[in-house]
Amino acid sequence: MRFKTLLILSLFAGLLACNNDSLEDLEKEYLSQVSIPVGGNTYVTSGNEGAKVSRKGTVVDWTKEEAVLSFYFKLPQAEKALLQLVVDRRESSSEIKVSVGEIAEVVSLEAGTEYTVSVGLFDLPAGYVQVDVQGVSKSGESYPSLKSLMVLTKSAVDITYVKDNESNRFYWGRRGPSVHLSYTLPEDKNFKWFYNEITVPEGEDPNGSYYMANGFGEGYFGIQANSDTERRVLFSVWSPFHTNNPDEIPEDQRIKLLKKGEGVNTGEFGNEGSGGQSFFRYNWITGNTYRFLNSVEPDGNGNTVYTAYFYAPEVGEWKLIASFLRPQTDTWYKRPHSFLENFIDRNGYIGRKAFYHNQWAMDTEGNWEELTEAKFTGDDIARRGYRLDYAGGEESGKFFLRNGGYFNDFVELNSMHDRSPQGKAPEIDFENLD
Structure with a gap:
């Protein structure tokens, strides 16, 4: 029995030595x-x-x-x-x-x-x-x-x-590539209102996802998956004073809250620029289509007013999120866009996707214009080619954005995409908006 045990141990040691020799040979090859x-x-x-x-x-x-x-x-x-x-x-x-x-x-x-x-x-x-x-x-x-x-x-x-940590790229790389759709807006008119819709498919809503519907030159408006128990509608406007610390903003350049909807939280934000932020806790549902409406309008005194409304089909009416005044700004709605990002870096290996559809803009004369063309772009991580798990464009008559999950079929950045026109402008009773 002792001889058999010694024999087995000897053979095992020989296999280990063979494996080590094999690995050493491979290292040379x-x-x-x-x-x-x-x-x-x-x-x-x-x-x-x-x-x-x-x-x-x-x-x-x-x-x-x-x-x-x-x-x-x-x-x-x-x-x-x-x-x-x-x-x-x-x-x-x-x-x-x-x-x-x-x-x-x-x-x-x-x-x-x-x-x-x-x-x-x-x-x-x-x-x-x-x-x-x-x-x-x-x-x-x-x-x-x-x-x-x-x-x-x-x-x-x-x-x-992700090759290096310059500019904190390990963090941004783990978050995954952020992707955007910039909608083509006619240049010969001034526009006040922008309307968009989002549908998040079932299973495409990991925590940390931000499905931004209505972006403009000075801020953004959309929905988030914050945790297993909380989701939000988020509307933010950047200050004209560029800093990541809201405490540094001079009083005459601070975003001022004009009004907010019931149950809406407001305050300041930092880290990615600074400004005024509002959010409404609402557990939106995958598969349902949510509607977003916001306005950008100069007040005639060198400032601009930004107002956002959210429509949930489960509720059946428009809800005011907030209205902010941005000082030292004189503009109508510029750069309508959407984006998709992950803000919890430990979840950057999980994929997410959303459909963005039925985009319309209303000019200052009250005429709706359907926006059916969009440019697909990505952030620094995507542009550098550090991660290639991103996509966006048109699918089944709607625009879409997708990122994370380490899928292989990416879409070229800076590509142009068109969707089929719907032809029916949104019906909104502006007189009865809060």
Whole structure:
């Protein structure tokens, strides 16, 4: 019996030595390498309480086996690649599992300083690739912090991923690419009102999504999915004083609240410009179509008034959200647009989509003009090609926007799109609006 045990142990040790030799040989053969940093490219996709991705771009507080850390990157074609992990300093030993689809390799890590460990050879598909890392066992309180995933190929490959943290791009990259539709507005008229509709399909509403319907040159108006228990209608106007700190705005350049609807909260916002903000807590429903109406009108004294109304089909009437006065501004409605963004970075691996339809603008003479042309654009993360999971344009007679989820079929930025005219202007009793 003792002889059999020794024989099995000897064979197992031989297999390990063979595997180590094999990995060492692969390292000599797969010489082209790309480092995918944790920051901007990695999420805790399961077991959220068991690990975190820090703002500095490392895995921290990795304590539970339920936690799954997922790296994402995109390949132009299928590749056979050697995967390695750059592991930070470790005070105890552990075992972790690395998976691509159904194929998994278990790696043993001893206590020590930062080093790079080879995991194994994987057949990676074309398009976006998800590499999962999960704890198997540990001798200490936590698993080691990960710093990056190394992808080694025989020849150079143009891999898509968030490459750097300049201008806080790890954060913006984890949020995912924001996308926009800019509607073509006739230039020979002044317009006061803009009308739009949004339908969010079922399952396309992860927390952190902002479906902005009615954008204008100085602000935005739309609906948000804030948490499992709260959703909002949000209307904001930027101050003419450019700062991310609302406390710095001089009194004569502050946005002033003129009126607000019942149950609407108002205040100031910062971080992405500053100004006046209003929101109404309302649990809007996927699959239902919501209507948005807002006006931009100069007051004749060097200021401009912005007013927003929201129509929920479950309620059946227009609701005033708020009316703001923006000082040192003299303008009618300019740059009607919509956008789709994610504002919770840990949810940037989850996709979202919305349909934007039936856009109309009313001029100062009271005539409606249907807007059927839009330009599709993206933010810095999209323009740099750091993430390519974005789309927008026309679908089934409506405009749409889509982002997140690491899908492969993206739409070219700066492309023009047309939808079919509806031909019937919205019927709104302006005299009885609050």
